[in-house]
Amino acid sequence: xxxxxxxxxxxxxRSELMQLSAKEFSIDLKVQRQxxxxxxxxxxxxxxxxxxxxxxxxKREDGHLYVIDGGHRMSAARKCDYPGLxxxxxxxxxxxxxxxxxxxxxxxxxxxxxxxxxxVRVTMGDQSAVNINNVLKAYGLHVxxxxxxxxxxxxxxxxxxxxxxxxxxxxxxxxxxxxxxxxRTLHRAxxxxxxxxxxxxxxxxxxxxxxATFGSRIDYDRLIYVLEGIAPRQLxxxxxxxxxxxIKGSSLGANSAEAIHRLYNNRFKxxxxxxxxxxxxxxxxxxxxxxxxxxxxxxxxxxDA
Numbered sequence: 001x002x003x004x005x006x007x008x009x010x011x012x013x014r015s016e017l018m019q020l021s022a023k024e025f026s027i028d029l030k031v032q033r034q035x036x037x038x039x040x041x042x043x044x045x046x047x048x049x050x051x052x053x054x055x056x057x058x059k060r061e062d063g064h065l066y067v068i069d070g071g072h073r074m075s076a077a078r079k080c081d082y083p084g085l086x087x088x089x090x091x092x093x094x095x096x097x098x099x100x101x102x103x104x105x106x107x108x109x110x111x112x113x114x115x116x117x118x119x120v121r122v123t124m125g126d127q128s129a130v131n132i133n134n135v136l137k138a139y140g141l142h143v144x145x146x147x148x149x150x151x152x153x154x155x156x157x158x159x160x161x162x163x164x165x166x167x168x169x170x171x172x173x174x175x176x177x178x179x180x181x182x183x184r185t186l187h188r189a190x191x192x193x194x195x196x197x198x199x200x201x202x203x204x205x206x207x208x209x210x211x212a213t214f215g216s217r218i219d220y221d222r223l224i225y226v227l228e229g230i231a232p233r234q235l236x237x238x239x240x241x242x243x244x245x246x247i248k249g250s251s252l253g254a255n256s257a258e259a260i261h262r263l264y265n266n267r268f269k270x271x272x273x274x275x276x277x278x279x280x281x282x283x284x285x286x287x288x289x290x291x292x293x294x295x296x297x298x299x300x301x302x303x304d305a
Contacts, residue, residue, distance in 0.1 A: 011102065014092045017054075019085035022077035025057060026064050030123040031099040032071050033107075033116035034145055043076035052077075055088040056106060058099050065090065068099055069106040100124035118143055118157045131176040132164055138180075139187050141199070156201040159253070163208035170212050182207045185220065189227035197232035202239055206256025210264075213257070214272050222270075226263045235259055 027035070055070035067074055068091070077086060094102070100123040121129035136142055136154065143160075144153045154160065164179050165172050183199075185207055190198045197203065211218065227235075239256035258275070265271040 011091075011098065013094055013098070015089055017087065017089055020055075020057075020065070020088045020090075021085060022074050022082060024065055025055075025067050025074050027071055028066050028099075029119065031058075031096065031103050031120055032067060033113065033120075035071060035075055039072055040075045040079055043072060044079035047076060047080045047082060049077075049082060049084055049086075052086060055086050056091070056102070057088055058091050058094045058102075060094075066099070068103050097124045114157045115143055115145055115155060118161075128161070128164060128174060131174070132160055132179055135176055135179045135183060139183050141183065151195075154199045154204075156199065156204055159201045159204045159208075163204060163212075167205070167208035167212040169209055175212075178208065178212055181211050185211070185223060185227070188224050190232070195232065197236060200232065200236065202236045202252050202256045203232050205251070205253025206235070206239065206260055209253055209257035210260045213275060213278055217272055219270065222268060223260075223264060226260070230263065 052073050053070075055074055056068040057070075058066045058068055060066060070086075074086065091102070100120045103120055104117070104124070118129055118132075122133045133143065141152050141154055143155070143157050145155060160179065162168065163182055164175060166175055167178065170178070182204060186198055186203060235256065236252075238259040239252055242255040242258055243250060243252055261272060261275065
């Protein structure tokens with residue numbers, strides 16, 4: 001057996017070590033995680049300059065210096081008005097894609113939240129992230145942290161990626177058209193933005209499992225009609241009730257799909273079979289789907305992403 005040689009990926013860009021004031025840095029969230037203000041406050045309250053390590057930054061053509069790794073440390077230094085200088089490794093002539101790749105490389109073994117990682121992956125041109133992002137953009141949506149006033153925002157990125165990979169029903173792969181059907185269905189049923197629950201984990205996964213399982217058997221006008229008659233929050237309650245009634249637990253998304261299935265079949269002549277009667281579940285044939293969406297329409301040139 002041939003031993004696999006280690007791979008060395010060199011970033012062939014000029015860099016140098018220097019000391020800089022915290023006020024000299026800028027932050028670009030396309031290549032950086034969202035700041036956790038509580039974490040910044042805690043660091044600033046007991047600031048230890050000797051324990052900061054090295055800040056990594058990129059000097060762009062516009063002359064500004066953007067933090068790649070060390071945003072919280074830099075912000076804490078600003079917060080406590082630290083007058084000293086920060087040890088910094090400055091990279092020159094990086095593309096935006098290279099900045100994003102460097103951020104992920106520097107944070108490989110650290111906890112980076114899924115939303116921040118997804119946004120950076122879009123910047124670096126990761127194809128699955130770009131495909132998902134382009135589906136969302138088509139409906140006026142985007143991935144970000146949600147708050148009480150957030151509309152048009154999806155935070156359940158792990159669920160979106162699960163749907164994109166086949167919702168646990170189809171053979172694992174890349175299915176931007178499945179994401180499109182889920183988002184389009186919610187968009188048609190609840191309007192352009194809906195409320196915070198419209199694009200929640202329970203709705204996204206439930207519809208993903210339902211659509212991936214039944215495919216071209218679904219009458220989408222019927223599905224829209226059914227969803228229009230129930231608020232997402234109420235559907236989530238039904239899903240939890242189904243889950244709690246079972247001896248052996250299952251995912252909330254699977255129970256959401258079951259709740260949608262029951263509503264769909266209620267007083268409807270062309271009922272769908274039960275989930276366990278769909279054999280095989282992985283029988284999706286794009287050409288047989290009347291609402292098939294060409295996945296290539298979401299695969300843009302990386303320069304356009």
